[in-house]
Amino acid sequence: MLPGVHTMNNYINGGRGGAGGAGYGSGTGGVGGQGMGPSLNFDIQSSGNITVNNMQQRERGIDILHHAVALEAIHNSAESYPQPRCHPETRTKMLEDLRKWVLGTHTKRTILWLYGPAGAGKSAIMQTLAGQLKDAGVFGGSFFFKRGHATRGNAKTLFATIAYQLALSVASLRIPISQIVESDPSIVALSIEEQMRNLISEPCHSNRIRNPLVILIDGLDECEGHNIQVEILRIIRQSSPQDSNFLHFIIASRPEPHIHETFDSSFYSGHWRSVNVEQSFADVHKYLRDEFSRIHREHSTMARIPLPWPSPDELQQLVWNSSGHFIYAATIIKFIDDKSHRPTERLAVVQDPNGSSSESAFDTLDQLYMTILRSAPRQSQLIPIMCAIVHFQFRLAVGEIDKLFGLAQGETRLLLRGVHSVLDVPSHDGGRISSHHASFVDFLNNPDRSGNFCVGILNNQVSLARSLLQYYAGPFQRHQISTLSNLNRFIISLPLCSAVAELFPLIGSINPDYISHAYWEDNYELESFVFWLKNLPSAPTDLNHVIELWEDYAYMLAINKMHWWRANPSVKRIVWPSPELLYILISMGFLRCRLWELPTRLDSTWTDLRTTLCSLRPQLAGDEHMIPVHQPHAAPPWAARDLALHLIRKMVKNHTDTEGGINPVASQHAVRLYSSHSFFSTLEEAYTQSQSGFGGHISLLVRLSPPCPVLYRELWSIPPSEIWSSQSCGDALIHHTSKWLESFPDSTTELITSWQQAVPDPKLLRTNTLNPAPIFIEENWSYRVGRYNDMIARLHLPDSLKFRL
Numbered sequence: 001m002l003p004g005v006h007t008m009n010n011y012i013n014g015g016r017g018g019a020g021g022a023g024y025g026s027g028t029g030g031v032g033g034q035g036m037g038p039s040l041n042f043d044i045q046s047s048g049n050i051t052v053n054n055m056q057q058r059e060r061g062i063d064i065l066h067h068a069v070a071l072e073a074i075h076n077s078a079e080s081y082p083q084p085r086c087h088p089e090t091r092t093k094m095l096e097d098l099r100k101w102v103l104g105t106h107t108k109r110t111i112l113w114l115y116g117p118a119g120a121g122k123s124a125i126m127q128t129l130a131g132q133l134k135d136a137g138v139f140g141g142s143f144f145f146k147r148g149h150a151t152r153g154n155a156k157t158l159f160a161t162i163a164y165q166l167a168l169s170v171a172s173l174r175i176p177i178s179q180i181v182e183s184d185p186s187i188v189a190l191s192i193e194e195q196m197r198n199l200i201s202e203p204c205h206s207n208r209i210r211n212p213l214v215i216l217i218d219g220l221d222e223c224e225g226h227n228i229q230v231e232i233l234r235i236i237r238q239s240s241p242q243d244s245n246f247l248h249f250i251i252a253s254r255p256e257p258h259i260h261e262t263f264d265s266s267f268y269s270g271h272w273r274s275v276n277v278e279q280s281f282a283d284v285h286k287y288l289r290d291e292f293s294r295i296h297r298e299h300s301t302m303a304r305i306p307l308p309w310p311s312p313d314e315l316q317q318l319v320w321n322s323s324g325h326f327i328y329a330a331t332i333i334k335f336i337d338d339k340s341h342r343p344t345e346r347l348a349v350v351q352d353p354n355g356s357s358s359e360s361a362f363d364t365l366d367q368l369y370m371t372i373l374r375s376a377p378r379q380s381q382l383i384p385i386m387c388a389i390v391h392f393q394f395r396l397a398v399g400e401i402d403k404l405f406g407l408a409q410g411e412t413r414l415l416l417r418g419v420h421s422v423l424d425v426p427s428h429d430g431g432r433i434s435s436h437h438a439s440f441v442d443f444l445n446n447p448d449r450s451g452n453f454c455v456g457i458l459n460n461q462v463s464l465a466r467s468l469l470q471y472y473a474g475p476f477q478r479h480q481i482s483t484l485s486n487l488n489r490f491i492i493s494l495p496l497c498s499a500v501a502e503l504f505p506l507i508g509s510i511n512p513d514y515i516s517h518a519y520w521e522d523n524y525e526l527e528s529f530v531f532w533l534k535n536l537p538s539a540p541t542d543l544n545h546v547i548e549l550w551e552d553y554a555y556m557l558a559i560n561k562m563h564w565w566r567a568n569p570s571v572k573r574i575v576w577p578s579p580e581l582l583y584i585l586i587s588m589g590f591l592r593c594r595l596w597e598l599p600t601r602l603d604s605t606w607t608d609l610r611t612t613l614c615s616l617r618p619q620l621a622g623d624e625h626m627i628p629v630h631q632p633h634a635a636p637p638w639a640a641r642d643l644a645l646h647l648i649r650k651m652v653k654n655h656t657d658t659e660g661g662i663n664p665v666a667s668q669h670a671v672r673l674y675s676s677h678s679f680f681s682t683l684e685e686a687y688t689q690s691q692s693g694f695g696g697h698i699s700l701l702v703r704l705s706p707p708c709p710v711l712y713r714e715l716w717s718i719p720p721s722e723i724w725s726s727q728s729c730g731d732a733l734i735h736h737t738s739k740w741l742e743s744f745p746d747s748t749t750e751l752i753t754s755w756q757q758a759v760p761d762p763k764l765l766r767t768n769t770l771n772p773a774p775i776f777i778e779e780n781w782s783y784r785v786g787r788y789n790d791m792i793a794r795l796h797l798p799d800s801l802k803f804r805l
């Protein structure tokens with residue numbers, strides 16, 4: 001025999017073993033003698049070490065398994081020591097529920113999916129549970145996957161490893177499993193489906209195992225290949241027919257979409273249940289509190305630091321920073337509990353996550369986040385989306401991102417599939433995306449930690465701004481949040497450089513619908529943006545028109561909102577306003593239309609509106625108008641008449657085009673209303689509102705008009721059903737028209753009577769020519785006239801443009 005280490009296995013068939021076979025040469029002992037009793041005598045001369053394994057012949061298969069399986073994947077393997085375990089008195093309720101499920105009355109739901117984001121503590125729960133189930137005598141075996149590991153990173157020996165543990169822990173399975181392997185040792189290299197069938201399902205079935213046994217599989221998402229992960233689930237489900245529910249599987253993984261979809265499939269229906277490893281602030285608090293006291297006790301430098309350390313507020317802040325997940329807590333404790341540093345100094349580093357030295361504090365976390373991001377597909381598209389999610393402070397929904405980036409519906413969901421373990425992506429398009437970990441957002445914001453994935457890198461920021469500006473240059477669409485002002489705030493925050501200046505042409509092509517909508521609430525923000533545009537040093541000079549354009553928008557909004565402000569927009573000398581300008585002023589001041597409503601109400605383009613309204617804007621210093629220009633001719637009543645005629649024709653045309661409301665898309669104003677207000681749940685609702693608004697405005701304008709047979713004739717063309725689509729519209733139209741008719745030389749009430757007769761429900765009719773109008777209709781009227789007159793005064797326009805009450 002050669003010197004060295006040798007193993008000699010003697011397989012004994014029973015009875016007293018005969019002399020061991022020749023242990024020379026190969027070093028493997030020969031077959032023991034037959035039926036001679038258990039005593040063995042060897043006389044082996046060797047210069048090296050010899051290990052002698054005496055085994056029953058029928059257990060030779062176990063030995064084969066022993067050498068073939070992934071021992072490192074077993075829950076208490078030496079390789080994975082120290083295993084993550086639940087800190088005492090944490091996750092107690094969840095562990096208890098899991099034990100109850102295993103030991104309780106059994107249904108056909110024999111598979112449990114334990115899911116949770118990266119670092120939530122799934123493995124710690126599985127480890128702790130393995131110990132508890134072992135103590136309860138119901139533990140069958142475990143397999144803890146580990147990404148990238150030679151034997152734990154794939155499923156090649158998954159079921160053989162579990163079968164090996166079953167053979168060791170269940171006496172009645174030991175011989176059958178061993179015999180199967182011995183008769184065909186190649187079984188350990190067969191497909192996982194064959195391993196499951198031959199080594200687990202059949203022996204358990206034929207040996208009538210009835211007591212529940214639990215198999216734990218942790219980190220399914222860490223097994224190489226999505227297809228294999230799905231295949232494992234398929235095999236497990238297939239092996240658990242309804243009549244044999246002794247084997248229970250608990251499978252832990254991150255909430256990866258392909259795993260979720262498999263459980264949700266009809267194949268799994270009724271056979272599984274799930275447990276979400278949710279955040280637990282109380283558990284993390286307990287863990288941190290205990291660990292900090294241990295560190296305080298154990299570190300020599302802590303003797304003079306008063307307790308409690310850290311203070312309750314600081315501790316609470318750390319708990320919040322963890323988002324209730326253990327990975328953050330365990331990472332910072334590992335960092336602070338370093339004997340070569342002062343824990344107080346290390347804690348200070350942790351408390352400043354963006355400080356220069358904080359990088360190493362979050363090493364473990366950063367590796368985790370990096371692995372997730374690097375393994376995500378289509379990163380060049382993913383990064384701008386992540387930037388958008390962070391910059392818009394997690395207020396974006398999946399469907400909105402599709403729209404903002406001009407992607408086909410559902411594309412964002414596909415792109416985010418790889419990052420479900422850090423981001424919570426709701427299953428419906430309207431749900432907002434959120435981060436599982438607050439620390440993930442710190443990570444993404446810090447270029448030293450997240451490198452190319454950092455949302456703060458100028459390249460990423462500029463490409464995000466470009467994508468979004470392209471969206472805002474497109475047609476106005478309904479969405480949940482007013483992101484244009486957010487976007488502009490974001491653009492202002494970028495460093496002044498040529499890459500940012502290149503955004504100028506896109507800024508100039510933003511659809512004014514978005515501008516008028518976004519800045520309705522906040523003019524100050526709009527002015528800041530215009531100021532930024534004007535003062536950008538590297539702005540291309542040939543793009544001055546972009547600045548002018550935005551100054552015009554700011555001016556238009558300033559006039560539109562002047563009633564809410566004290567300041568009057570300055571105006572330039574004009575000889576006499578054009579009819580178009582009067583239409584706009586009457587619409588804004590008297591009808592109280594918002595700027596964004598004007599294009600669809602007046603059938604005008606933004607360019608025409610801008611040219612008309614901004615004709616008031618002084619271009620040069622000293623251009624302001626100080627002295628009103630007096631004109632004797634009173635045009636406003638005729639402008640009101642023209643506007644009334646315009647609205648009547650629109651209302652009637654809408655009615656005809658929409659075939660009485662069946663095709664509301666035909667009304668552009670209704671479509672615009674629907675897009676602007678999320679409180680309209682259907683386009684039909686917006687259509688009704690739009691027609692009723694037209695009716696209300698017509699009634700107000702009619703009363704301002706001079707007696708006019710043309711207008712009188714056109715009023716007859718309004719279908720009574722449109723007048724009564726809203727009660728307030730019907731009331732006001734009858735009231736104001738009757739007032740107007742009183743100004744006619746030969747007044748007639750025929751029109752009023754006709755409308756009154758068309759009222760669908762007489763109870764709706766509260767006013768008529770004989771009964772005085774409710775006071776509020778009159779008050780509303782006076783208020784509007786006063787408001788318009790005030791506007792004329794504040795714009796320094798001639799008094800002759802005012803209306804008489």
Ligand SMILES: Nc1ncnc2c1ncn2[C@@H]1O[C@H](COP(=O)(O)OP(=O)(O)OP(=O)(O)O)[C@@H](O)[C@H]1O
Pocket residue numbers: 083084085086087090091116117118119120121122123124125219253254283287326327330331368
């Ligand atoms: N209940 C707990 N008590 C103490 N430490 C815990 C607890 N739960 C988790 N931890 C610690 O938090 C860290 C992350 O936990 P764990 O590895 O179990 O998370 P996971 O959900 O399995 O993560 P992944 O999805 O990345 O595999 C580990 O260091 C673990 O020791």
